[in-house]
Amino acid sequence: MTTIAAESKDRVAELAEVFHLMGDPSRLGILMLVLDEARAVGEIAAATGHSLSLVSHHLRLLRARRLVRAERRGKQVFYALDDAHVRSVLRDMAAHLREERR
Amino acid sequence: MTTIAAESKDRVAELAEVFHLMGDPSRLGILMLVLDEARAVGEIAAATGHSLSLVSHHLRLLRARRLVRAERRGKQVFYALDDAHVRSVLRDMAAHLREERR
DNA sequence: ATAACAATTAAACAGTTGTTCAATCGTAAA
DNA sequence: TTTACGATTGAACAACTGTTTAATTGTTAT
Numbered sequence: 148m149t150t151i152a153a154e155s156k157d158r159v160a161e162l163a164e165v166f167h168l169m170g171d172p173s174r175l176g177i178l179m180l181v182l183d184e185a186r187a188v189g190e191i192a193a194a195t196g197h198s199l200s201l202v203s204h205h206l207r208l209l210r211a212r213r214l215v216r217a218e219r220r221g222k223q224v225f226y227a228l229d230d231a232h233v234r235s236v237l238r239d240m241a242a243h244l245r246e247e248r249r
Numbered sequence: 250m251t252t253i254a255a256e257s258k259d260r261v262a263e264l265a266e267v268f269h270l271m272g273d274p275s276r277l278g279i280l281m282l283v284l285d286e287a288r289a290v291g292e293i294a295a296a297t298g299h300s301l302s303l304v305s306h307h308l309r310l311l312r313a314r315r316l317v318r319a320e321r322r323g324k325q326v327f328y329a330l331d332d333a334h335v336r337s338v339l340r341d342m343a344a345h346l347r348e349e350r351r
Numbered sequence: 352a353t354a355a356c357a358a359t360t361a362a363a364c365a366g367t368t369g370t371t372c373a374a375t376c377g378t379a380a381a
Numbered sequence: 382t383t384t385a386c387g388a389t390t391g392a393a394c395a396a397c398t399g400t401t402t403a404a405t406t407g408t409t410a411t
Contacts, residue, residue, distance in 0.1 A: 156278075158343075159274055159277050159278050159281060160274045162277060162342055162343065163271070163272055163273060163274040163276075163277045164272075165272075165342065166268050166269075166271040166272035166277065166342075167268075167269070167272030167273070168272070169265070169268040169272070170265055170266075170267075170268035170269030170270075170271070170272040171265060171269070171368085171369075172258075172261055172262045172265040173369075173370090174265075174369095175261050175264060175265045175268065176258075176261050179261060187387085187388095188387075188388060188389090189386095189387065189388080197370090198370085198371075198372095199387075199388065199389090200370085200371075200372080200373095200388090200389080200390085201369080201370060201371080202388095203388060203389055203390080204369080204370080204389085204390085205369090206388095206389095207389080207390090219377090219378085219388095221378070221379070221387090222377080222378050222379065222385095222386060222387045222388080223378095223386095223387060223388080224387080224388065224389090232341060232342060232344075235341065236338050236341060236342060239334060239337065239338060239341075240264055240267065240268075240334060240338060241260075241264065242334075273398085273399075275399075275400090276399095289357085289358095290357075290358060290359090291356095291357065291358080299400090300400085300401075300402095301357075301358065301359090302358085302359080302360085302400085302401075302402080302403095303399080303400060303401080304358095305358060305359055305360080306359090306360085306399080306400080307399090308358095308359095309359080309360090321358095321407090321408090323357090323408070323409070324355095324356060324357045324358080324407080324408050324409060325356095325357060325358085325408095326357075326358065326359095
């Protein structure tokens with residue numbers, strides 16, 4: 148069988164981990180912010196209204212699953228989305244919600 | 250601004266709710282099972298190895314967010330995926346994981 | 352009506368998770 | 382070396398979540 152329904156257990160578990168990361172409002176907000184351009188942690192904190200610490204904690208989780216990539220420039224660390232599929236999924240889902248409202 | 254990054258807070262929250270539902274391994278396994286064809290709760294329980302009760306609990310949550318649709322046929326209740334975007338997202342992500350392994 | 356089957360529901364528990372606060376680290380300027 | 386700024390880290394706590402167990406509802410057959 149090659150159907151998606153026959154996807155093996157641990158692959159489903161990995162998939163679930165990615166969705167789980169996207170399933171928190173704070174984290175999803177962060178992902179949305181770095182969707183198109185890299186942003187410093189401080190910018191993200193300011194834009195989302197969250198503490199630097201909280202943002203950093205979340206970024207660490209996102210980094211661990213390689214949803215996001217970090218690059219240091221001087222004192223600041225810039226984060227950008229580092230997963231093409233996640234990017235397209237986020238765009239797709241956002242569009243979905245927009246349409247649903249009509 | 251019409252960028253996705255400027256998505257309003259409560260829409261992000263709604264998006265997060267959907268991802269959160271997909272972010273649990275048991276629930277994601279259920280969604281995968283009903284991705285292509287409707288299945289009875291008992292079938293789902295047997296196929297996933299979970300109790301009837303657990304499956305029913307999860308289905309209730311999925312139903313509440315309209316990711317899944319229920320239809321009664323005699324004693325059994327059949328569930329099917331009821332969201333085109335979720336379906337494409339699941340296919341997309343599953344494909345993504347498959348490619349990543351190469 | 353009763354029995355059997357399928358599914359739902361409620362309560363309760365253990366484990367996980369998001370957040371805060373305080374301390375620490377890394378880098379650049381004085 | 383200091384000082385200041387930006388970011389990370391760890392500990393601790395409250396809130397939430399997934400799962401189990403047991404009781405209950407709905408449906409079909411006897």
